Amino acid sequence: MKESYFPQEIEKKWQAVWEETKAFKTLDESDKPKYYALSMFPYPSGKLHMGHVRNYTITDVIARFKKANGFNVLHPIGWDSFGLPAENAAMKHNADPETWTDENIAYMTKQLKMLGLSYDWDREVTTCKPDYYKWTQWLFLQLYKKGLVYKKEAAVNWCNECGTVLANEQVIDGKCWRCDNVVEKKYLSQWFIKITEYADVLLEDLDKLLGWGDNVKTMQANWIGKSKGAIFKFPVIDAPSGEEMYVPVYTTRPDTVFGITYLVVAPEYKDIEKLTTAENSQAVEEYRANARKMSEIERLSTDRVKTGVPLGTHCRNPFNGEIFPLWTADYALVEYGTGAVMAVPTHDTRDFDFAKKYELPMKVVIENPENPSDCKDAAYTDPGVLVNSGEFNGMKNEQAKQAITKWAVDKGFGEFKTQYRLRDWLISRQRYWGAPIPVVYCEKCGIQPIPEDQLPVLLPKDVDFKVVGKSPITTSETFKHTTCPVCGGQATRETDTMDTFVCSSWYYLRYADANNSDKCFDRDTVNHWLPVDQYVGGIEHAILHLLYSRFFTKALRDCGLLDFDEPFKNLLTQGMVLKDGAKMSKSKGNTVDPDEIFENYGADTARLFILSDSPPARDFDWSDAGVEGCYKFLNRVWRLISTNADNITLDYKLNFPLEKSNDDLVRTVHIAIKGITNDISNDFQFNTVISKYRELTNAIYDWQGGKCKDGSELSDEDKQVLSFAVVSLMKLMSPVAVHLTEEAWSELGGVGSIHEQDWCAWDENLAKSSSITLVVQINGKVKDKIEVDEGLDQEQMKQVALDSPKIKAQIEGKTVVKTIVVPGKLVNIVVK
């Protein structure tokens, strides 16, 4: 065995062997229980970054640990390969996005293999390939059949400079990412997925996700934004047309209806013109035109001064008969609730600001009896008791919400209403590089889905990527013109493609049955492998991808394609990789190229370091000194093995009782096995796992230093103990230092791969120390530590403590009030 550690040599060698032998292929059939470990698949942007390295290393260690512990592990990888960067690269060079994507995938695949990841490459999934997007289209059709897909007019982001629609992701601070032009809203007919139909179950089922962090769950809950309230209809008393009209409003504060002093409708409110008097129409029209022009930047500003104009008409409050004016103001949002707000300035901060500015009246209706407020300086929004509210006076406001709504329901102008903030998912993209939406428009038959047996709808090749002002896909004549699948007549194909989030909402299902050419996936196979046991990825997907995937799973279950309702049982959201306290980014120039690390130190060092310094969920600060330290440690481990190669045998045998120092080392090993196993099992605390690798390594060196102090030779028993310690260390390190341990295993004459070996077991008795350190406290402060035999009873422990000279001296002349004994640990003497 070579004395020095040459990672580059070793790593290349074993990567080739693993690839050749398909060492990490997963079979569906197995007696073992299944375990599905999954990393969020990458976008093939060109090169791996350290965030990828962290993500994939974490999942890889989990997969290997589970495999060693007797699970049949599924650990796949693929590519989220549709999307804008490929198309932009194509536009720039007038090339095919597919070529750009393929090149990136090839390069990044090479890098993943250099990292020594245990993927089953036979299950690789690439979303931009027809054998994948065929099924994305097929799933679209299933949702369409279920009524979960529809088309409607919607406001989209429009860049006048580029003359094209932009995805939300392309709008940065209200501007186009390519030309910096201010983005406008435009109304276009778009495809939507009805995710709102699942709003309630998506919210409720968050409680089932015990293996998810609260941070992600609350983010999703906030995004869904459920609120309970009521809708009240207010009659208009002076509509210019003379017709009978009502303005419905949604409110979460029915208890404040007696304090309404005006009503606001959004500038885009559908009936606004009918609610405006002739005198006011010009001012209203100007205000609305202004609101339309309002850019995203202005809308985003946090402390905008509220503005509005009166419509000139009035409503009657059916609760108390009062008359109040109608206004329009852009703090009312057309897309939320009914698009109209009942304003109670005394008990809502926004209404308060608006009423102050326009000198609208205010009326207190909720009061804290202990500390009444006149609401002259600020709205009172805390709980209280109703006043000035007719028959509801004196009622607590929480009760009044119920009572007042009930009253309105009985009188026929109100209803209980639950409202969500979640909107339907806009999936149309006026883009080339995405899965084509499989429908055609026939002059006679209208919108017609493509029959399933005609899928996939392939992306055309006769495309001009240099076009300005429209999607490149629209330049293909062969694509656009087609025939209607129903009548056979002339038809036009849908040129919109799907949001890439559609493709990534079901890829984890495809891995279970990645090579099925007849079906999207086999129902039984998917039921077997899913849900994913451990999903690992960045927190940036906390809402979008994870919410969409949860929705897809539920919707596909309702389509009868699978039989579970949550896709990811446990979720680990890894922290960011920082350098010098800032997120690594090209613009800041603080990136570290994984290739350089592989080249200079090897993948094992990279893997070890990325796991070592911080727990997985926390941000990780990359430091060159830290890499160096990990490299030195691996050298130290290598030296330990290589210099002892002649003394180490793989079929060691320990004959108890052992000599004291040997007994101690064996104990240390058992403690390490227990600690490392628990640290991985509990919370994937890899940072403490690695500190325990170091502790064990240090202990073996120390033991050896003691043995060979005066150049003496190791005894037979010593060699057996050393073998046990070193082989255990190698197995414990094998999920992390995958190449080093494989090489050492093979050099020591191991049969097969170390990655095929069972995990180390520990003996609870051997992991226990024969003596313990008894801590003695006086009034809760540590005063003495005494080595005692394990197994003393409480009375004996107390006696040992009281016999200590130090303790005796300190309690002299004082009264012992109480003595607390914690078995096997500590005695606390309370004195006065």
Added chain:
RNA sequence: GCUCCAGUGGCGGAAUCGGUAGACGCGUUGGACUUAAAAUCCAAUCGGGAGCAAUCUCGGUGCCAGUUCAAGUCUGGCCUGGAGCACCA
């Protein structure tokens, strides 16, 4: 503004149940080996005070209270930083 998360040495962090605060590493300092360097090894390293010294002693986990024999850990109230949402009625 609302919601969530975090706050421990010079730094990253450790501390199943409330029970020895600072494991392990980085850095720093000193030493060994060497002609020298690299590599490697050994030792020290929370702060104050006492002692020639082994050692002793006091304080200490963002701040203020509380519960407890005992609080980094539990409760209440703040402060700071980060993240997400944001005129959602």
